[in-house]
Amino acid sequence: MVQTPLHWENVDANLEMLEKKINALTQKTEIIVLPEMFSTGFTMRPEVLAETMEGKALTWMRRIAMEKKVILTGSLSIQENEKYYNRLIWMLPNGQHGHYDKRHRFAYAGEDKQYTAGHKRLVAQVKGWKINLQVCYDLRFPVWARQSFDAEKQEPEYDILLYVANWPERRNHAWKTLLTARAIENQCYVVGVNRVGNDGNNIYHSGDSMVVNALGETLYHKVHDEDCHTITLHREPLQGIRDNLPFLKDADPFMIIDTE
Numbered sequence: 001m002v003q004t005p006l007h008w009e010n011v012d013a014n015l016e017m018l019e020k021k022i023n024a025l026t027q028k029t030e031i032i033v034l035p036e037m038f039s040t041g042f043t044m045r046p047e048v049l050a051e052t053m054e055g056k057a058l059t060w061m062r063r064i065a066m067e068k069k070v071i072l073t074g075s076l077s078i079q080e081n082e083k084y085y086n087r088l089i090w091m092l093p094n095g096q097h098g099h100y101d102k103r104h105r106f107a108y109a110g111e112d113k114q115y116t117a118g119h120k121r122l123v124a125q126v127k128g129w130k131i132n133l134q135v136c137y138d139l140r141f142p143v144w145a146r147q148s149f150d151a152e153k154q155e156p157e158y159d160i161l162l163y164v165a166n167w168p169e170r171r172n173h174a175w176k177t178l179l180t181a182r183a184i185e186n187q188c189y190v191v192g193v194n195r196v197g198n199d200g201n202n203i204y205h206s207g208d209s210m211v212v213n214a215l216g217e218t219l220y221h222k223v224h225d226e227d228c229h230t231i232t233l234h235r236e237p238l239q240g241i242r243d244n245l246p247f248l249k250d251a252d253p254f255m256i257i258d259t260e
Contacts, residue, residue: 003209005197006041027230034074035195042166046084050077065091083116102135130158136165147186165194169206183212214241
């Protein structure tokens, strides 16, 4: 989990800074999580700064993932088919990747006018773990993250809910509360990785990156400071919570209908 300040709208400086942080990691690492729009900050100028799926930052992600033999994830401002997306990239060590386009655009900052909404969730799989990948403002919408339960297999849809963010300090109480709520209601681990420092609009970000377990207990929390933190998640405690408190089996069935 890389909690870091970002150089405002400076791709080269951010990639150089992040590569140094990644190279300094000494612990065994399987997934490295970067903040939302890690190469630019939360820019509303995609017409100037968005890149294609063959652009500099994505090429950098592919190289780092292959060299370090890790999964690397974070979101970028991406241009595709004459549209712009706040796109989370899930880059594998073999150079292949998946992506998730942010569903809920932050209208308060004008994101809805600059970026196109995504329509599909992405649940990645790593060594038997299933990870639901989402971006920042998505956190405020519980239906989009809601866990489903497969009655036939007797298992939930995912095990980890992951958010990458540029979430301002002025609303950090909501950030911390909602991360905890998503963990409890979906009986999963929740990982939230946020940036720190002021952005180009002089908006301060306190980080508050967190890992929360399925009981809503905080396993990691860092406020204000830069931090590269490695945490190991264990399946046995998660399964124990689900077995002892089988709340997901009693959940209301639902279906998300895309009307756009």
